[in-house]
Amino acid sequence: MKFYNLKHPEQEVSFSQAVRQGLGKNQGLFFPKELPKYDDIENLLSMPLVERSVKILYPFVADDLTEEEFSSIVTRAFNFPALVQPIDENNSVLELFHGPTLAFKDFGGRFMAQCLQSFTQGDNDKITILTATSGDTGAAVAHAFYGLENIKVVILYPKGKISLLQEKMFTTLGGNISTIAVDGSFDDCQELVKRSFDDLDLAKAIGLNSANSINISRLLAQISYYFEAAAQLYRQRGKIDDLVFSIPSGNFGNLTAGMLAKAMGLPIKRFIAATNANDTVPRYLKTGEWSPNETIATMSNAMDVSKPNNWPRVEHMLKSGILSEDCLSSVAIDEEQTQIAMHKLNGLGYISEPHAGVAYKALSYDLNDNEFGVFLGTAHPAKFKDTVESTLGRPLGLPKELADCAGETILSSQMNADFTDLHAFLMAHAS
Numbered sequence: 001m002k003f004y005n006l007k008h009p010e011q012e013v014s015f016s017q018a019v020r021q022g023l024g025k026n027q028g029l030f031f032p033k034e035l036p037k038y039d040d041i042e043n044l045l046s047m048p049l050v051e052r053s054v055k056i057l058y059p060f061v062a063d064d065l066t067e068e069e070f071s072s073i074v075t076r077a078f079n080f081p082a083l084v085q086p087i088d089e090n091n092s093v094l095e096l097f098h099g100p101t102l103a104f105k106d107f108g109g110r111f112m113a114q115c116l117q118s119f120t121q122g123d124n125d126k127i128t129i130l131t132a133t134s135g136d137t138g139a140a141v142a143h144a145f146y147g148l149e150n151i152k153v154v155i156l157y158p159k160g161k162i163s164l165l166q167e168k169m170f171t172t173l174g175g176n177i178s179t180i181a182v183d184g185s186f187d188d189c190q191e192l193v194k195r196s197f198d199d200l201d202l203a204k205a206i207g208l209n210s211a212n213s214i215n216i217s218r219l220l221a222q223i224s225y226y227f228e229a230a231a232q233l234y235r236q237r238g239k240i241d242d243l244v245f246s247i248p249s250g251n252f253g254n255l256t257a258g259m260l261a262k263a264m265g266l267p268i269k270r271f272i273a274a275t276n277a278n279d280t281v282p283r284y285l286k287t288g289e290w291s292p293n294e295t296i297a298t299m300s301n302a303m304d305v306s307k308p309n310n311w312p313r314v315e316h317m318l319k320s321g322i323l324s325e326d327c328l329s330s331v332a333i334d335e336e337q338t339q340i341a342m343h344k345l346n347g348l349g350y351i352s353e354p355h356a357g358v359a360y361k362a363l364s365y366d367l368n369d370n371e372f373g374v375f376l377g378t379a380h381p382a383k384f385k386d387t388v389e390s391t392l393g394r395p396l397g398l399p400k401e402l403a404d405c406a407g408e409t410i411l412s413s414q415m416n417a418d419f420t421d422l423h424a425f426l427m428a429h430a431s
Helices: 015-021 041-045 049-061 067-077 105-119 136-145 164-171 186-198 200-206 216-237 253-263 280-287 311-319 335-347 354-366 381-392 400-406 419-430
Strands: 003-005 030-032 083-088 091-095 127-132 151-158 177-183 243-248 270-275 328-332 372-377 413-416
Touching: 003 015, 015 105, 015 216, 030 216, 041 049, 041 216, 049 067, 049 216, 067 105, 083 216, 091 216, 091 354, 105 136, 105 151, 105 216, 127 136, 127 186, 127 419, 136 151, 136 164, 136 177, 151 186, 151 419, 164 177, 164 381, 164 400, 177 186, 177 419, 186 200, 186 419, 200 419, 216 243, 216 253, 216 372, 243 253, 243 354, 253 270, 253 311, 270 280, 270 354, 280 328, 328 354, 335 354, 335 381, 354 372, 354 381, 381 400, 413 419
Parallel strands: 091 372, 127 151, 151 177, 177 413, 243 270, 243 372, 270 328
Antiparallel strands: 003 030, 083 091
16 A cells, blocks of 8 residues: 655655654655555454454555565554443443553554564664654553664754653653653654655655654554544443544644544544644634644643644645544533543532543534544553642552653753754764
């Protein structure tokens, strides 16, 4: 299967090229030329996660990998569960934080790392992964690529704007993982990544790639857990055609993956893109005007994004007729509403962090009587220990993954949001 550049459709690449390249010409996003369609949904949903994921994703990679090779990649990447937990009679949560860094991005990060290592040939084939994080991507990418030969990783994050435990999960490793605290917002970090890709001499010199959700491999991995959620809910309820997924949305990769799953035949009814005060998309869907504001810092910091990079893929699916435009709505949830949602969930016996709280609250505004809501739990509550404890007024223990890094020293460099400084850093660290 070929993947084409949404900005320059004449640019077509293989899966391996798309994974290694990250972005296309003029910062264009790659999109599959065709989507496999599945009508044997009940059979798919009866399979275990790994077996099902190999089957639904293999058509995307068949030109580059044998089915045996791909099965090995998926087995190594998806060695932890995604779990659906009931909340009340009309809502469940899909917990995606049971991987090694306690966040949904373990699925995409580990899958991409395994794919990229398969496509890296010999000592002279060196790669530099440059990625921006608003919180959880950093840890997932750092741990997925840590120790892999011939791959260096540089992670940019907004200084002082992610939780300390989030920061420690990816800034304390060292080795082939370099981290930079940027004096600016996540959007500033993303802009530095984009400018690096635009500098073709730099990109060629260091073998530049990105592990953000702009990389198509990340999105393909995320398709798998929508099928897994449907499988568990089908066993629990006997039907899934009334499912409404509420997705905490920052860079919109998670939503993109869900929409791809629906386009491939998974009978999800519709999606709610739940944002925090950074409400570019809800305003756009209401007014038709794309007018990003300056990014606002919130308690759901991984969603503090005003210019979501994956939106062109979402809009392409809606405008091209791949999916009907009425399958998507979007709701902005403020800080007070987020805290109210966290208290409501706590009263129901479920401890939530802010991002899941945003998604749960959006369901309360936008779920109809004949629908069943599924909101995504994208990170373990302990990754936001201070926020959760101060909001709910109750202590929260640390899981082993966080306890192990809590006392480690942060190894980050610090930098202004200046491309000249980043260019010098990348050239020095790529050698």
